[in-house]
Amino acid sequence: MVEKLISDVLQYGGYAVELLLVCLLVFRGHYRRLVVVTFYVSLLLLTDGVIRRGILDHFGISSRQYWYCFWLTDVLLALASFLVVCSFFRRACLREDKMWRFIRQALVCVFILVLGISSLSLSRNYSQLTASFIVEFEQNLCFTCVVLNTLLYLLMQQIESPDEELGLLVCGIGIQYAGPAASFALAHLTFGEHFSEFLIKLMMPVCTLGMLLTWFYAVVRMPKVGVVRAAAGKFAGVEEAAAGRV
Amino acid sequence: MVLAALILILSTALFFFYLQVICQRILRRRFEQEFFQSIVNANRLEFPSVRRAIEEFDAPVDYARLRMMLRCDFLALAYLLKNAANVRQRYSREERLLIFYFRLTSWSLFGRHLLRLREKPSVLKLTAILQYFANVVGERVNTVRFGNLTAADYLLNV
Numbered sequence: 001m002v003e004k005l006i007s008d009v010l011q012y013g014g015y016a017v018e019l020l021l022v023c024l025l026v027f028r029g030h031y032r033r034l035v036v037v038t039f040y041v042s043l044l045l046l047t048d049g050v051i052r053r054g055i056l057d058h059f060g061i062s063s064r065q066y067w068y069c070f071w072l073t074d075v076l077l078a079l080a081s082f083l084v085v086c087s088f089f090r091r092a093c094l095r096e097d098k099m100w101r102f103i104r105q106a107l108v109c110v111f112i113l114v115l116g117i118s119s120l121s122l123s124r125n126y127s128q129l130t131a132s133f134i135v136e137f138e139q140n141l142c143f144t145c146v147v148l149n150t151l152l153y154l155l156m157q158q159i160e161s162p163d164e165e166l167g168l169l170v171c172g173i174g175i176q177y178a179g180p181a182a183s184f185a186l187a188h189l190t191f192g193e194h195f196s197e198f199l200i201k202l203m204m205p206v207c208t209l210g211m212l213l214t215w216f217y218a219v220v221r222m223p224k225v226g227v228v229r230a231a232a233g234k235f236a237g238v239e240e241a242a243a244g245r246v
Numbered sequence: 247m248v249l250a251a252l253i254l255i256l257s258t259a260l261f262f263f264y265l266q267v268i269c270q271r272i273l274r275r276r277f278e279q280e281f282f283q284s285i286v287n288a289n290r291l292e293f294p295s296v297r298r299a300i301e302e303f304d305a306p307v308d309y310a311r312l313r314m315m316l317r318c319d320f321l322a323l324a325y326l327l328k329n330a331a332n333v334r335q336r337y338s339r340e341e342r343l344l345i346f347y348f349r350l351t352s353w354s355l356f357g358r359h360l361l362r363l364r365e366k367p368s369v370l371k372l373t374a375i376l377q378y379f380a381n382v383v384g385e386r387v388n389t390v391r392f393g394n395l396t397a398a399d400y401l402l403n404v
Contacts, residue, residue: 136250143253146260153267168271174264182257188250213339214268221275 003198010205017212018045021219030219036087037169037215043080044208047073071134078141078177082111085148085173091166092156099159114144139184145177168218172211179207269347272340273378281384282377285326291319291380297373300366307369309359313352316372320348323379331386341382348375 021041025031031038052070059065086107093100121137153170161167183203187196286294292315300307327341337345355368 139250139253143257146257150260164271164274168268171264171268171271174260175268178257178261178264182254182261185250185254185257189247189254217272217340 003201007201007205010202010209014205014209014212015045015049017209017216018049021212021216024216024219034219036084040080040084041212041215044077047077048208071138074138075141078138078145079115081145081173081176082114082148085145085152086111088166088170088173089152089155091163092152092159092161096159103155110148114141135184135187139181139188142177142181142184146174146181149174149177165218168214172214172218175214176207176211179203179210266347269344269375272344273374275378277381277385280381281388282380283384285323285380285384285387289322289326291322291376292316293319293373293376293380297370297377300369307365309365312369313355316369316376317352319376320372320379323376323383326383327379330383331390341379344375344378348372351375 018041022038022045025034025038025041051073052066055063055066055069089103089107090100093103149170153174156163156167156170180200180203183196183199187193187200190196282294285291296312296315324345328335328337351368351371355365355372357363358365358368
């Protein structure tokens with residue numbers, strides 16, 4: 001009873017923040033600057049609040065259809081977040097053309113590798129998508145995103161990026177995937193005990209909510225700080241970085 | 247199995263790392279002026295002297311006394327954050343996150359004390375959080391006006 005109440009609160013809270021963030025990005029015109037972020041949050045709202053919800057209401061939580069829908073849309077979201085991380089790399093390297101050329105090639109290779117391994121792995125096991133396979137698959141996919149995101153964070157430190165907004169957006173993605181990767185790994189280690197299953201159910205919406213709130217803070221609060229600092233002439237690259245399409 | 251254990255350890259560490267980075271970025275916010283001084287003076291808060299003692303004089307840390315001082319300052323500031331010139335009478339999201347961060351850092355300080363590791367970085371983090379809270383309270387109080395007077399002017403004229 002308590003578990004259901006907690007997961008319902010987190011789930012509906014998540015829908016509300018997703019909707020709020022999409023409205024904020026669209027109606028305040030931030031979507032021009034944050035194209036990929038807007039796409040990702042809209043996709044999140046579409047899969048989380050519309051597709052999954054519709055299938056859940058139509059087929060029920062214990063149905064096979066909902067099970068397939070949930071995990072397949074989750075893979076789709078993980079691949080979309082990979083694209084978000086790539087766009088963050090682009091924004092971080094806005095003034096580093098040489099580095100960006102190298103990173104672009106590396107990212108394309110990693111994307112093809114992730115897509116290839118994911119597709120191969122899914123197609124081989126599509127007829128028998130067992131819980132343990134899905135848990136292991138998701139754990140690896142989330143961890144890949146976390147590693148890539150951490151490399152981006154380190155790159156930003158290395159080039160001393162003055163883009164505060166990007167820093168928070170990167171941290172948001174880090175929270176979104178580090179928590180679930182840890183809980184999937186725990187589930188894998190404990191062979192899917194009730195506690196670890198509950199932890200996965202809890203961690204995924206909590207981390208998504210954490211990411212959305214961090215992005216909300218980055219979009220609503222950080223530009224003001226950026227403008228003040230740019231005006232003070234302390235960080236010359238802020239305006240350029242803020243103008244960069246992400 | 248080894249890979250899963252490795253992913254568990256690294257992901258948990260990175261989760262807390264990103265949480266800390268977010269808090270540090272919130273704490274980097276620049277205020278128009280040093281609002282915290284008036285709040286510190288009015289409420290006799292002790293965190294600036296603690297920070298000065300550690301930063302400038304590198305004084306040895308009396309753990310029990312220091313923990314009590316910071317705890318008292320935290321309780322006073324948490325009360326003021328919620329009730330002083332706050333129309334909504336509740337914490338904002340970033341304040342809640344920073345309160346959580348303060349508690350987490352307090353536990354880390356406790357852990358460092360038990361393991362006899364350096365306590366200075368944790369103490370400096372705690373004082374930075376308290377300074378942020380004092381700045382927020384000061385900024386709010388500064389914007390409240392009684393007629394043509396700010397709250398600070400009003401109190402000085404009483």
